[in-house]
Amino acid sequence: MAEQVTNYQCPNCTGPMHFDPASGKLVCDYCSSSFTVEEIEKLFAEKNEQAGQAAAQAANAEQPEGSPWSEAEANGLRVYNCPSCGAELIFDQNTAASGCPYCGNPTIVPGSLSGALRPDWVIPFKLTKEQAVSELKKHYRKKPLLPKLFSQQNHLEEVKGVYAPFWLFTGETTGEATFDATRVKHYRQGSYDVTETSHYDCFRSGSLHFERIPVDSSTKMPDEHMDAIEPYDYTDLKPFSTGYLAGYMADKYDVDVDTAQERAQKRASGTLEDALKSTVEGYSTVTRRESGSAFARGQVQYALLPVWLLTTKWNGKNYLFSINGQTGKPVGDLPISKARLAGWFFGIWAAVAAVVLAVIGTVRL
Numbered sequence: 001m002a003e004q005v006t007n008y009q010c011p012n013c014t015g016p017m018h019f020d021p022a023s024g025k026l027v028c029d030y031c032s033s034s035f036t037v038e039e040i041e042k043l044f045a046e047k048n049e050q051a052g053q054a055a056a057q058a059a060n061a062e063q064p065e066g067s068p069w070s071e072a073e074a075n076g077l078r079v080y081n082c083p084s085c086g087a088e089l090i091f092d093q094n095t096a097a098s099g100c101p102y103c104g105n106p107t108i109v110p111g112s113l114s115g116a117l118r119p120d121w122v123i124p125f126k127l128t129k130e131q132a133v134s135e136l137k138k139h140y141r142k143k144p145l146l147p148k149l150f151s152q153q154n155h156l157e158e159v160k161g162v163y164a165p166f167w168l169f170t171g172e173t174t175g176e177a178t179f180d181a182t183r184v185k186h187y188r189q190g191s192y193d194v195t196e197t198s199h200y201d202c203f204r205s206g207s208l209h210f211e212r213i214p215v216d217s218s219t220k221m222p223d224e225h226m227d228a229i230e231p232y233d234y235t236d237l238k239p240f241s242t243g244y245l246a247g248y249m250a251d252k253y254d255v256d257v258d259t260a261q262e263r264a265q266k267r268a269s270g271t272l273e274d275a276l277k278s279t280v281e282g283y284s285t286v287t288r289r290e291s292g293s294a295f296a297r298g299q300v301q302y303a304l305l306p307v308w309l310l311t312t313k314w315n316g317k318n319y320l321f322s323i324n325g326q327t328g329k330p331v332g333d334l335p336i337s338k339a340r341l342a343g344w345f346f347g348i349w350a351a352v353a354a355v356v357l358a359v360i361g362t363v364r365l
Contacts, residue, residue, distance in 0.1 A: 011035070011043055018247025021125040021325070026246055037243040069118045073242050079116075079252060087220045088252035089162070090116075091245055101160035101249065101309040102220045102320070116252055119240040121303040122163065123232055125248065125325045129159055132308035135328045136321055161325060163245065163304035164221050165253035168212040169264040170300070173272045175293025176205035181283040200283065204276040210268050212301070215260040217253035221307075222320070223263075228331035229324040232305050236326060240304070250304055257300055265295040 010017055015030030017040070025034040035043075069077075080089050082100040089100075127135070179202040186195050212234060216226040238244070273291050280286045306325025310332075311318060321332030 090250040120301045121237045125306040161248040163250040164307045165217045167260045168301040171297045173268040174207040177291035178289045180287045182285045184284040213264045215263045217255040218251045225322040269293040
């Protein structure tokens with residue numbers, strides 16, 4: 001790989017630039033000049049000749065749509081490997097790399113982009129760093145069992161904007177399911193109260209077409225976090241350009257398409273089963289007995305989606321929070337106050353005991 005480095009420098013003062021979510025433009029850190037991504041791409045066209053292209057047309061359903069990085073793009077980016085957790089992060093030369101956003105390790109070493117695919121799409125950040133912190137504080141207020149001192153004294157160790165890698169699957173799921181259904185009748189017969197239960201076998205089959213099922217393709221990103229901060233609004237998808245990486249990191253995918261397809265197929269199968277079950281109407285109960293489905297994979301695209309990662313320490317334990325960089329939806333594990341938990345249970349016990357005593361007193365009267 002060539003030694004020359006291509007930076008996004010301000011055309012006015014040559015200072016470093018970063019992508020600003022509020023304006024959707026690249027802003028100079030020194031003179032505050034702002035430019036659209038398209039303007040910067042045009043100015044640096046000779047160094048970034050492939051930036052801004054739309055995703056390639058699906059040529060082979062067995063392969064993702066991503067293409068290799070161009071030499072000009074690769075020269076302007078660096079890959080850093082965390083020796084602690086193994087995370088591989090891609091970012092431009094102007095982005096400070098003070099620590100790993102996953103484990104907080106302050107030491108990261110340069111790597112190579114060789115073998116990586118260039119993304120087809122990107123959803124730019126909409127939330128600023130300050131807005132992400134504000135969303136986390138709102139998240140605190142909705143947790144009554146959170147230790148009081150946690151939100152007052154905790155200090156965020158790292159707040160990093162990271163583009164998470166996702167495979168986007170398009171395809172069709174075909175399946176069938178058998179349900180056990182019942183109809184229950186209650187009526188009076190002479191001096192007896194009768195409950196009559198009728199049992200039915202219900203069979204359903206059908207198919208659903210899916211567009212861009214998202215599956216995160218990084219083992220460092222907790223799957224439960226990535227699932228919880230969905231959905232993303234795909235109307236904001238932009239053809240990938242390295243300009244959107246200015247000031248942010250991008251996680252390098254380490255889950256291949258075939259492995260990720262298992263999760264996509266599971267999600268599609270579950271959606272189809274729910275749709276089939278929704279057609280079994282007019283019954284008192286409906287329970288799935290058995291089901292089966294097949295997923296026909298079509299186009300697969302590679303996208304980078306925005307995530308704010310916030311790490312904090314409390315009583316010697318690290319806590320990781322993920323916030324959707326487009327919508328602000330937060331998720332993360334929080335400590336629980338044992339004192340507040342005990343008080344919560346005591347309050348419920350006291351309320352139940354009061355009701356029981358009131359009922360007993362009424363019966364005695």
